[in-house]
Amino acid sequence: xxxxxxxxxxxxxxxxxxxxxxxxGASSFKYPLRLKYMIxxxxxxxxxxxxxxxxxxxxxxxxxxxxxxxxxxxxEAYRLNRxxxxxxxxxxxxxxxVFIYQANEILEYTNIEKSVVKLMKIINKGK
Numbered sequence: 229x230x231x232x233x234x235x236x237x238x239x240x241x242x243x244x245x246x247x248x249x250x251x252x253g254a255s256s257f258k259y260p261l262r263l264k265y266m267i268x269x270x271x272x273x274x275x276x277x278x279x280x281x282x283x284x285x286x287x288x289x290x291x292x293x294x295x296x297x298x299x300x301x302x303x304e305a306y307r308l309n310r311x312x313x314x315x316x317x318x319x320x321x322x323x324x325x326v327f328i329y330q331a332n333e334i335l336e337y338t339n340i341e342k343s344v345v346k347l348m349k350i351i352n353k354g355k
């Protein structure tokens with residue numbers, strides 16, 4: 229059975245890289261999510277692959293419990309559908325992704341999942 233967990237090496241934690249994505253990265257929107265992304269050669273980061281972060285602004289969702297619920301839903305949607313996102317194996321690149329929740333209310337998992345899948349398909353077309 230394939231390992232579907234979101235490993236530590238797949239999480240984007242570097243504040244420097246996250247701020248670089250927001251400054252220089254491309255953006256795509258599919259309600260209720262905005263995706264900021266950047267593709268870098270591996271010499272900028274330690275190993276090739278996809279690194280991802282999830283954000284729910286306090287301005288949109290006030291309670292931390294609800295923000296955490298939405299982040300769990302986004303992570304699960306990404307984790308189960310990351311096969312939609314394809315990196316060319318011969319090209320040693322890193323793809324850095326930040327999913328940002330844009331709705332003012334808590335939406336069902338199915339809505340979030342549809343948005344994640346559509347955003348990943350948009351990235352695949354744009355490469």
